[in-house]
Amino acid sequence: MRATFSGFEIAKTGIQSAETGLDVTGQNIAKMNTEGYSRQTVEQSSVYFESSSYKYAPVNNTVVGQGVSLDKINQIRDQFLDSRFRTANSQASELKKLHSILSGIENIIDETLTDGLGSTLEEFYKSLQTLASNAGDIEYSGLTRSSAKKMIESLNYYIEQLNTVKEQEEYDLSVTVDDVNTLLKNIDKMNRAIQVETLNGNPTNELLDTRNLYFDKLSENLEITTISNADGTVSVMVGGEYLVDPQNSTYETVSLQNTAGYMTINAGGTELSITSGTLKGYLDALNGKGAYATAGENNFNGIQYYKSMLDDFAASFADTMNDLNGAGKPLFEGNTAESIAISPEWLEDANFITCTILTTAEDGACDNILRMINTLDSDISITPYFNGTFDEFVKSMMSDIAIDTKYVSDVKYTAAKVLSSIDNQRESIKGVSLNEETVNLLKYQKAFEASSRVITALDEMLDTIINKMGTVGR
Numbered sequence: 001m002r003a004t005f006s007g008f009e010i011a012k013t014g015i016q017s018a019e020t021g022l023d024v025t026g027q028n029i030a031k032m033n034t035e036g037y038s039r040q041t042v043e044q045s046s047v048y049f050e051s052s053s054y055k056y057a058p059v060n061n062t063v064v065g066q067g068v069s070l071d072k073i074n075q076i077r078d079q080f081l082d083s084r085f086r087t088a089n090s091q092a093s094e095l096k097k098l099h100s101i102l103s104g105i106e107n108i109i110d111e112t113l114t115d116g117l118g119s120t121l122e123e124f125y126k127s128l129q130t131l132a133s134n135a136g137d138i139e140y141s142g143l144t145r146s147s148a149k150k151m152i153e154s155l156n157y158y159i160e161q162l163n164t165v166k167e168q169e170e171y172d173l174s175v176t177v178d179d180v181n182t183l184l185k186n187i188d189k190m191n192r193a194i195q196v197e198t199l200n201g202n203p204t205n206e207l208l209d210t211r212n213l214y215f216d217k218l219s220e221n222l223e224i225t226t227i228s229n230a231d232g233t234v235s236v237m238v239g240g241e242y243l244v245d246p247q248n249s250t251y252e253t254v255s256l257q258n259t260a261g262y263m264t265i266n267a268g269g270t271e272l273s274i275t276s277g278t279l280k281g282y283l284d285a286l287n288g289k290g291a292y293a294t295a296g297e298n299n300f301n302g303i304q305y306y307k308s309m310l311d312d313f314a315a316s317f318a319d320t321m322n323d324l325n326g327a328g329k330p331l332f333e334g335n336t337a338e339s340i341a342i343s344p345e346w347l348e349d350a351n352f353i354t355c356t357i358l359t360t361a362e363d364g365a366c367d368n369i370l371r372m373i374n375t376l377d378s379d380i381s382i383t384p385y386f387n388g389t390f391d392e393f394v395k396s397m398m399s400d401i402a403i404d405t406k407y408v409s410d411v412k413y414t415a416a417k418v419l420s421s422i423d424n425q426r427e428s429i430k431g432v433s434l435n436e437e438t439v440n441l442l443k444y445q446k447a448f449e450a451s452s453r454v455i456t457a458l459d460e461m462l463d464t465i466i467n468k469m470g471t472v473g474r
Helices: 006-030 079-109 117-133 138-199 205-221 278-287 303-325 344-348 367-376 390-430 434-468
Strands: 040-046 068-075 225-228 234-238 241-245 254-259 262-267 380-383 386-388
Touching: 006 040, 006 068, 006 434, 068 205, 079 138, 079 205, 079 278, 079 303, 079 390, 117 138, 117 367, 117 390, 138 205, 138 234, 138 241, 138 254, 138 262, 138 278, 138 303, 138 344, 205 234, 205 278, 262 278, 278 303, 303 367, 303 380, 303 390, 380 390, 386 390
Parallel strands: none
Antiparallel strands: 040 068, 225 234, 234 241, 254 262, 380 386
């Protein structure tokens, strides 16, 4: 017979282990639909028999262990998959934002469903052809002026809408920067809480889940690098700059800077090098000058690129037509897409347009109108990067935005597929399976019942030994 109640202790550890397993399983089931939750498991180990702690320890080899030890409750995650997910999340979010902004630009410039600059330019060209056959006729001169006015209004509308998109995206960018600062503040707060609880030896799984969720959300906006520290805290870096540095008890807030229309994201007085994420999408769309970019500037075909193209078109068209109409007789005023307008002289007199430059011309002469038509059909250096007709220029601009939007759309689709695939892999590890947890419920329930039955059996044995043995002859 054993000299101690070791059997009861072994059975008690079994009951405690089963109870903890049931608690953890219940926690998993209760929070299976909670965003950011990672399933938990009970880590157990066998307690070995230590003879030095027992005065009457057996000396043979029939000794069993001392039950089960509850070491910790683990959070099931794969840090490598977390890192891959956040990188893919940054890339997918950047492309999603870029596609959204480019689609907005395409809706302004594209003429697939509505008439725009290209259609009004063609209408003006046809009105000049009609005027050539009716030179000097006030009615046809008025129609030509009306066509020119419609084309100018199309230019004005394009630039007005582009400015509206720009203002909206700048506002949305400022809101996103505020969201980033809120996430950084919350990560710093979680770091401090985890550090305290870790030093006190308390579980931190729920705090870790919350912090990981903040990391996931932050990765939507910019690509981050996380560095784990021995005290349970995590440092966050972007482009070589620490945004959260628990080792020095600091975290930086990011700020939006607008220098002459060029947007940057700064932290601690230093411009951040942002390689992907929603912020990168905003910056490319707002700063991108395309072919107009100089060294060190953003060369993406963004809003500034299309505004510059429209401005060059407006300036070149106004200069060309004004020169053809004769010195001191401007048909247009202004040299940008926003400022260009019909000149007051032409507005006052439809016949202000010069039909002939011949000093001895007969009535109805149209040699100058023909020069205008011929010039519109000829190649002109409209921008430093484009030589062609005005009609070809407009088609080139529409082609640029269509190609850019389609390309970003295709890449966005691929990035979303990659993100979904990585997320599925991650969820297969950290996610809660109802079927698996149901099996665990039955497993721990049966283990609890079995350990309880062991105690009952031991109790009956002790009752027999204490109350029933040695009673013969009483």
